[in-house]
Amino acid sequence: MLACLRLVYFTRQDTRDAGFIETDHYGARFNDSGSHFGLLGLSQRWLRDLVWDYFDARLRNQPPRSQGPLKLARRSCVELSAYLEAQAPGGGHDPRALTEEHMTAFVADQRHRALHGLPALGHDPDVGMSGGRLQAMTLSLLEGWHPRMTEIVSRQDPASIFPVAVRTSVPVAAWETDAVTLLGDAVHVMSPAIGVGANTALRDARVLASRLVEAADGRPLTAALRAYEDEMRGYGFDAVRESAEHSATKLPS
Ligand SMILES: Cc1cc2nc3c(=O)[nH]c(=O)nc-3n(C[C@H](O)[C@H](O)[C@H](O)COP(=O)(O)OP(=O)(O)OC[C@H]3O[C@@H](n4cnc5c(N)ncnc54)[C@H](O)[C@@H]3O)c2cc1C
Structure with missing residues (x-):
């Protein structure tokens, strides 16, 4: 998909x-x-x-x-x-x-x-890297850094080091709103390059909670959820784009 x-x-x-x-x-x-x-x-x-x-x-x-x-x-x-x-x-x-x-x-x-x-x-x-190889690669990238920093990496148990696949979503248009909605990574997963995925998920929770309070006060539920989704798709996919941009220019891999 x-x-x-x-x-x-x-x-x-x-x-x-x-x-x-x-x-x-x-x-x-x-x-x-x-x-x-x-x-x-x-x-x-x-x-x-x-x-x-x-x-x-x-x-x-x-x-x-x-x-x-x-x-x-x-x-x-x-x-x-x-x-x-x-x-x-x-x-x-x-x-x-x-x-x-x-x-x-x-x-x-x-x-x-x-x-x-x-x-x-x-x-x-295409080449899966073992924990040991990842550790060696990290140490080679840290050459010239403060010895305390390299020590942190060299003391790690290689068995506890593993690669993480970084994935990003693409912006989606509004969908037909019903009683089920989405928030966090389920809708706008993004590269961790600028560290805002969890922050954006928390913002979703805050915005959604406000709209639900409005629904509790009499606003039709579908309209309240639609308002949340419209707002969330705006700032959520802005964050996705910004993260992707920074991934492309700032992260080593
Ligand atoms: C390497 C890395 C670094 C990051 N650094 C930052 C950072 O510095 N700052 C920041 O803001 N964000 C950061 N993020 C992003 C952040 O981790 C995510 O955006 C955030 O965790 C999303 O929260 P979530 O609740 O939407 O999803 P998740 O945290 O993924 O929570 C979903 C939960 O649902 C559970 N689940 C899945 N399927 C099922 C199922 N079928 N039944 C029951 N439970 C299920 C999962 O086990 C999981 O616990 C980073 C991400 C990565 C990968």
């Missing part, structure tokens, strides 16, 4: 801003997977845009027969992104600050990792 809605609510150009590709937008369907192809594992906006442009051109002009070539390209760039985030000035977010040496050092680091069987730096969405 979400996959179908994404196709309707996001144009090709919107998907560039939101950090993903829908292969259905190009009439390309692969047997081995669905249409959605996430690029948020690339934290530098310039790199993500370059990869999006490459995929866009490839899907328009020479669509591959499976998602394999696209996944391989993404995986390499996720590694580069994680490397730049940890090692380059300013996390590699300004490409003008990068030099040939950064790329040479990246290749040397990849060789070293392959040679010694070290974990990958980046989190490729």
